[in-house]
Amino acid sequence: MDFRFTEEQLMIQDIARRIAREKIAPTAEHFDRSGEFPLENIRTLGENGLMGIEVPAEYGGAGLDPVGYVLAMVEVAAADAAHSTIMSVNNSLFCNGILTHGTEAQKQKYVRAIAEGAEIGAFALTEPQSGSDATAMRCRAVKQADGTFVINGKKSWITSGPVAKYIVLFAMTDPDKGARGITAFLVDTDKPGFSRGKTEPKLGIRASATCEIEFVDYVATADEVLGDEGHGFKIAMGVLDAGRIGIASQAIGIGRAAYEASLAYVRERKAFGVPIGTFQMTQAKIADMKCKLDAATLLTLRAAWLKGQGQKFTTEAAIAKLTASEAAMWIAHQAVQIHAGMGYSKEMPIERYFRDAKITEIYEGTSEIQRLVIARHETGLR
Numbered sequence: 001m002d003f004r005f006t007e008e009q010l011m012i013q014d015i016a017r018r019i020a021r022e023k024i025a026p027t028a029e030h031f032d033r034s035g036e037f038p039l040e041n042i043r044t045l046g047e048n049g050l051m052g053i054e055v056p057a058e059y060g061g062a063g064l065d066p067v068g069y070v071l072a073m074v075e076v077a078a079a080d081a082a083h084s085t086i087m088s089v090n091n092s093l094f095c096n097g098i099l100t101h102g103t104e105a106q107k108q109k110y111v112r113a114i115a116e117g118a119e120i121g122a123f124a125l126t127e128p129q130s131g132s133d134a135t136a137m138r139c140r141a142v143k144q145a146d147g148t149f150v151i152n153g154k155k156s157w158i159t160s161g162p163v164a165k166y167i168v169l170f171a172m173t174d175p176d177k178g179a180r181g182i183t184a185f186l187v188d189t190d191k192p193g194f195s196r197g198k199t200e201p202k203l204g205i206r207a208s209a210t211c212e213i214e215f216v217d218y219v220a221t222a223d224e225v226l227g228d229e230g231h232g233f234k235i236a237m238g239v240l241d242a243g244r245i246g247i248a249s250q251a252i253g254i255g256r257a258a259y260e261a262s263l264a265y266v267r268e269r270k271a272f273g274v275p276i277g278t279f280q281m282t283q284a285k286i287a288d289m290k291c292k293l294d295a296a297t298l299l300t301l302r303a304a305w306l307k308g309q310g311q312k313f314t315t316e317a318a319i320a321k322l323t324a325s326e327a328a329m330w331i332a333h334q335a336v337q338i339h340a341g342m343g344y345s346k347e348m349p350i351e352r353y354f355r356d357a358k359i360t361e362i363y364e365g366t367s368e369i370q371r372l373v374i375a376r377h378e379t380g381l382r
Contacts, residue, residue, distance in 0.1 A: 009068040015048050016072035020079035028080035031207035032352055037163050038207050042086055046117010050076070051090045055099065060112040066242075066304035070249045074297075077253025078260075081356035082207035084253060088246035089159045090114050093364075094121030097168055097184070097239040101227035110166050110186055122164035123243075124155040124187075124213060125236055131157075132369050134170070134236065135179045141171035141220065149173070149185070149225070151193070151218040157363075162199055162209040164189055168239075169215075170232045182232035186224045193218030204355035241314045243364045244321035245307065248300040251321075251328035251360040255296065258328075258335035258353040259289045265339055276338075285338060289331045296324035315377040322370035325360035332357040 005013070023041050031038050045051055053069040055061020062068075069091060077084035098111050113119040130136040139153025151171055158167070167187040174181030187194065197212030227235050266277030266286065276282050300320040306313040332354040336343035343350040361367045376382055 005067070005071070008064055009071055012049070012053060012062060012064055012068045013071035013075060016050055016075035019044055019048060019050070020075045020083075024076065024079040024083050028082075028207075028352070029349065031080070031082060033206075035206045035209075037209045038083060038086075039163070041083060042120070043117050045076070045083070045087060046115070049115075050087060051117045052095055052111070052115025053091055055091075055095050055111055055115040059099070059107050060115040061095070062115075065308040066245060067301060067308060070245065070252075070300055070304045073246055073249035074253040074256065077250040078257040079253075080207070081250060081254050081353075081359075082205040084250045085205050085208040086120070086160055088243065088250060089123055090121050092243040092246040093123035093239055094166070094168055096242045097123075097235055098186070098226065100238065101184070101231075101235055102186075103223075105223065106186060106226065114166065119165035120160050120163045122158050122160045122167040123239070124158050124161075124167050124169045126155060126157045128154060128156045128212075132366060135182070135233065137170065137172055137182070139169075139171040139215065140175075141173045141183060141185065143173060143229075147222045149183075149220045151185070151215040151220055154197070154212060154214045156212045157200065157210055158213050159208055159210050159363075161211040161213050162196055167213070168226060170236055171215075173229060173232075177230065179233040180230050182236070183229050184226035184232040184235045185220045186226050187218070187220070188224075191218065202359075204352070204357070204359055240364055241317045242307065244317040244370075245300060245303050245313075247360055247364045248296065248303070248317070248320040248324035251324035251357065252293065252296050252300060254353055254357045254360070255289075255293050255324070255328040255331040258332045258350065258357075259293055261348075261350060261353075262286065262289065262335045262338045282338060285334045289334055292323075292327035292331060296320070296327040299323050315374055318365070318370040318373040321360075321365065322367055322374070325357075326367060328357040328360055 049062030052061030053064050057063040095111050114121040127137050141149040141151045143149050169185045169187045173183040193216050195214050200210040269276050303313050303316040303320040335350050336354050339350050342348050
């Protein structure tokens, strides 16, 4: 792996950093408290190519590679994790699957609108009774004689669900086949039969709107099927591999923000007449924070580089996601401890970093699932 970044990668990083500092960071506290969806900021990200970083230019994207995506995601997440969640879903979960499995017409219709920031995309796999066990889904798509599918069922924890125009949906078309009976569909939320349920009152990433969605006799046409019928589970797992690189990047951004805030604080805050950064126990925290942050960064770049080279990266993405998410949670925890009472106060962003970090250990595959993926690869046993 070449550790030098290309001019294009540094360019997208610089664009993301500028927007993050000028637009996102100043509004992060407001959106966290209000829970409003930051539509104007998201439009700005889209207009600057950050909603379709790996999307080819002919479909409205920036045409860059996975490493560039990681660099940009880290910058946005360091300013506000909620913005990076929306960015991650659009890039990794929505556009990636359609680019890999969609027809030319589907790419032009669905990918372009999302990559350019004109619309918001979402990814619907989780259901109220099936999270990690995706094959237990109850959402059904029944094929009709005319080739259409009638969809009924609920999905839960849908990021950007309240505002999404298009959704990649996974539904069971043949329950007897289990995982091989799942099909992916491209849903237009303006069509009859689609409705949105309650918006989740989340602990963190509060500006990233999340809700339940429901289908009641929603009709999907044959040209709204993504990939081949019955290949939905395979599509979902491949998309989640890419998504884990995005969440690892998000975790790095959160961890970096907490670390940098702590670094500044230990230089300025005094106790017993000296900066608290001179205390050995504080120095140990800083050293461990830095080591975990660098390890997570390098592992995530490795996974992104492998993806960009067209090589298998499932295990490496799981390692990156597991390491980065647990590092972010640990670093944010230590940051609160270093800041003491001020770390617990909403007057500073430290408590927000702590709340936001937790979700990175849960969505797009819990830490437990990542360990299963890694262990099964290493042992060859299932």
